[in-house]
Amino acid sequence: MLSKSAARLFFLVGTFATTVAFVALTVDTLRQVPEQTNEAQLSPAVIRGKELWESNNCMGCHTLFGEGAYYAPDLTQVYERRGPAFIRQMLTDPEGLYPGQRRMVTYAFTQEEQDDMIAFLEWCSHVDLNGFPPPPTVGVATAPAGAGAVAVPQVYQQICSACHAVGGVGGQVGPALDGVASRRDADYLRRWLEDPLAINPKSRMPKMPLTPEQLEEVLAYLSTLKAGEPAP
């Protein structure tokens, strides 16, 4: 039968051995992390962005690298998914961008601070996370399909699809855009995108930060969304 001194020996030896292994692995990890995380890209702006991230406890709602509070979206890939214009708009007026939705604090960031935060999120999006977050696997398209000859413009995927769905893919904050080209003519859509509130002062859609070229791209895509022609 096991004696008390044998039990104590098991405790001491086991603890010592695993501690040594853990410290050795830590040393090796610290050796490999600079390459895996592109530490060379860690600019002063990125570091200032990280300080902003912490001094406002962003992790108290969002997650980053899957770590956080699960109340707001994971921001690991947000730079790729939504792009800098969207992030800037969100930091400027979160409730304007997601009217009537779960609320985010409006932080009074300066232009430079917004740049720093965007730089930090861009750096995060390039860290090699061993495959996280995983791509969806269950038979749903991950991006709205292009209809006909017009491919879905990147700006549509980054900004518009956050709130609007086509063919069931995209957000449900605003109305789905299936068949929108049959309901509205091109001129209306153009005026709407230029300033939604000029057409409907009660609209909850804000004026989006689109360049003239992006506006044309989005219009060209929307004009293909005709009723009775579901996106392939």
Next chain:
Amino acid sequence: MKFKSQRVAYWFFATCMLLLTLQIVYGIIMGFARIGMDGLHPVIPFNVARAVHTNLLVMWLLAGFMGAAYYIVPDECDRELEWPKLAYVQLIALVVTGVTAIIGFHFNWWEGRKFLEIPRPLDFLVVVDVLLFITNIGITIWKSKRITTTVSVLFFGLLMAALLYLPGMIPFDNQTVDSFFRWWVVHLWVEGVWELIMGGILAFLLIQITGVDREVVEKWLYVIVGFTFLSGILGTGHHYYYIGTPRYWLWIGGLFGALEPLAFLGMAIYGIAMYRRGGRNHPNQMALLWTLTTCILSFVGAGFLGAAHTLPQVNMYTHGTLVTGMHGHLAFWGAYACLVLAIITYAMPQVTGRKRNEDASASYAFWASNIGMLAMTVAFGIAGVAQVYLERRAGMEFLDVQRELEVHFIGLLLAAMVFGSGIAAFIYNFIRYGLPVAEPTGPADPTRRSSDEADGVVVPEPAAGG
């Protein structure tokens, strides 16, 4: 209560009651925010409620561990606490630091790293405070003629907990390195040295309540804490799968993470075996119930539900979802909250000289809080699994998924009401116990086994004055 200075434990336990109440209030604020009722958002946004909720948990558990140590160390070491007055100073300092941090959160003052939100300047105060505590019990143990295994394990756990706070205070520019060392504190606390504290307190309770021979209890204590460290230290790797650290952590963390439930399973078997072996009717059956519940629910919550998503293939999808909330709630409740409530239930009749442990409110507190917490865990679990499928597998937008999950949070809030009513009953009972008696009430239990008496347990002469 054998020694007058054990009374200080009462004030630590009272602090626990206060902080636990506040923790639940902030939890309920978050529950309502999740079903869209976020009217408090301008004053208490979610990130504030969340940080207050988790930091209050850590604070009241630490206050509970400290109170437990102040109660157990004199008992085990057979002498008065070295500096009882310092214990009061240290408690007040802890509360002031904690309350400053909590108020600071409401004014957007943060260190802002998950679980380590307390602003850095206050970290130093925490360290000083914990050093005072460690010194106080350390000197008490050092000067004692009898150093038991139970008290050594408890002390080692508390000392390591203090030391492991330090890696979390170092600032890093790289988010990955930052997170890496953050887990040194968070993981090595709750799945490492806190289990030593837990083992020490459980051993004390089992020796006192079941009357099983100290040699037997302490031998198995070594085996369990041995398993804890064998699995828990390298098990830290299960936090290093997807944060930008090398791939080998996937199998190291997976393998050792999968072994972690063994320590908790050991704890469960240990508690039940000692109870059956003891076969003695201790007058405080409520304390026995809480002690056994700690053993069992720590296995279910920390061991089993942790193992459920510790494998990297599963964690790839559950990482960063409400599945973690499911595991977190029952793990902290089962392993640590129940433990502190067990030692409070055990100590209160002795410290105050009243036997309210047989009161109906004590019984209601036990059943309502446990059933409520189990129901909350189920609600979190269903919400978490639904989130995994809708968001991670099917690729739905985050906020659309959250709307789908609201119904589960209504269930969660209902369960939280049951849980909260149990805690309210516990606190009602705590208040009705009244203040601690001025003089020692004699040995914890007159029917204590002879093996313990042979160790040299002597009832001291009541000291004069107050």
